[in-house]
Amino acid sequence: MAAKPDIVTLDQIDAFDTLIDARSPAEFALDHLPGAINLPVLDDEERRIVGTLYKQTGAFEARRIGGAWVARNIARHIEAVMQDRPAGWRPLVYCWRGGQRSGAFALWLRQIGWAAAQLQGGYKGYRRWVVEQLDALPPTLDWRVIAGPTGSGKTRLLQALAARGAQVLDLEALARHRGSILGAWPDGQLQPSQKAFDTALVDALRRFDPARPVWVEAESRKIGAVQLPEAMTAALQRAPRVQVEVPFAARLALVLEDYAWLGRDPQALAQRLQALRGLQSNETLARWQTWALAGRLTELFAELMTHHYDPLYRRSQERTGVPPWRTLPLPALDAAGLERAAVELLEGAAAHGLP
Secondary structure (H helix, E strand, O other), X not given: OOOOOEEEOHHHHHHOOEEXXXXXXXXXXXXXXXXXXXXXXXXXXXXXXXXXXXXXXXXXXXXXXXXXXXXXXXXXXXXXHOOOOOOXXXXXXXXXXXXXXXXXXXXXXXXXXXXXXXXXXXXXXXXXXXXXXXXXXXXXXXXXXXXXXXXXXXXXXXXXXXXXXXXXEOHHHHHOEOOOOOOEOOOOOOOOOHHHHHHHHHHHHHHOOOOOEEEEEOOOOEEOOEEOOHHHHHHHHHOOXXXXXXXXXXXXXXXXXXXXXXXXXXXXXXXXXXXXXXXXXXXXXXXXXXXXXXXXXXXXXXXXXXXXXXHHHHHXXXXXXXXXXXXXEOOOOOHXXXXXXXXXXXXXXXXXXXX
């Protein structure tokens, strides 16, 4: 009979070929370890029933029913997913606390002959580690912050910097949100949960070389429904900041390009604008909703920028109170202009003694 599975710690994960999350699909969807695949030993309904039995009739009845389901589900996964795995395959299995679900799965895999192991502490232990890393990692990195009002091409400038080999953190991509009332991702893409955002952020931070600068866009602490950790916000507030200056016409053209998808559903766009009630006069809000329904996006976004986004940005800059390290005039936001700006930023950092 195969020995009980080894219990391994987070720093040993890279020694394994596959990371298996044995939790239910709903638990996995909320958050999971990077790169993990979901092979649940109990689905969402089975987990609910077992939990109810445990509370109402006791542990034995819950385990009697749940044990049969666990065995059946493990067998299904072995048949569907693992038939081509070689004898030397090394899977690492985890569940909520590193308890019975992952233990049963890993034991079955070891019975077959694979060197399966179980993650100590499971997802709960991993989550504690993520929270610790969110506090510890941001101060260790050398940040460069790109600031500018809506439509200044900050994300595209980050992409141009990345294309030239710079280290770049795209917080809006991780959050799947542009950080404004109209900042939802197109085509109904939902934001990650806060826990999933935290996981993605830690995964990105750990990949950076602390000896080289990391370029990032200035963000408020809240990006849609998710929040930056306090240590990250504090680190970015202390970092050298580049103020991008772009003509209004170029900014408006970029906003119309990036937000054109909102015009596909005028009713939904008008409804989104309701979030500004109390921040704008009823007359202004009614005019904007009329333009939204009529598809007059140029007028709508021009006034949104001048009456809402730009004043918000000016107030945020006043609260920061930190003068920019430098200003960067950007006459146009075409690919050539952004590439020139990226080169200028990287050369300017070196000229000013910044790594």
